Amino acid sequence: MVELSSRWILQEIFTDPSACKEVKDGELFLKVASEVEKKGEGLIEVVVEFSGSVIEEKFQLANFRFVNVSQVKAPLRRKKSAVKKVEERRKQELLTFLPVYLLRAGITLRKVEVEL
Secondary structure, three states: OEEEEEEEEEEEEEEOOOOOOOOEEEEEEEEEEEEEEEEEOOEEEEEEEEEEEEEEOOEEEEEEEEEEEEEEEOOHHHHHHHHHHHHHHHHHHHHHHHHHHHHHOOEEEEEEEEEO
16 A cells, blocks of 8 residues: 555634633544545545544533545555555544644643544
8 A cells, every 4th residue: 555645625623712711631532434435546535534522521622523635556455454544544643733733722632532
């Protein structure tokens, strides 16, 4: 599998302004969904969508949605394993910059839960 390109086409974070007047410590609940489209001989496009929320105790502090589109050169018979690898790479990438975005909104993370 060779990854040819990757781009984040959608980045949305919605915070509750009344809940984020001071720095809050929340839990991140992350859901992952992916879709594959054949683009040519041995070329597939993997669309990975991350959505979820940040919760402190029983209060919801933020919702978010991020979408990544990656073009991958992989044999069609290995499509599922290529999708899993792309999902894992994009999840790791998201978890490096999402805390920075949330910190600017006054939210820190103490726990991350991922639902596939």
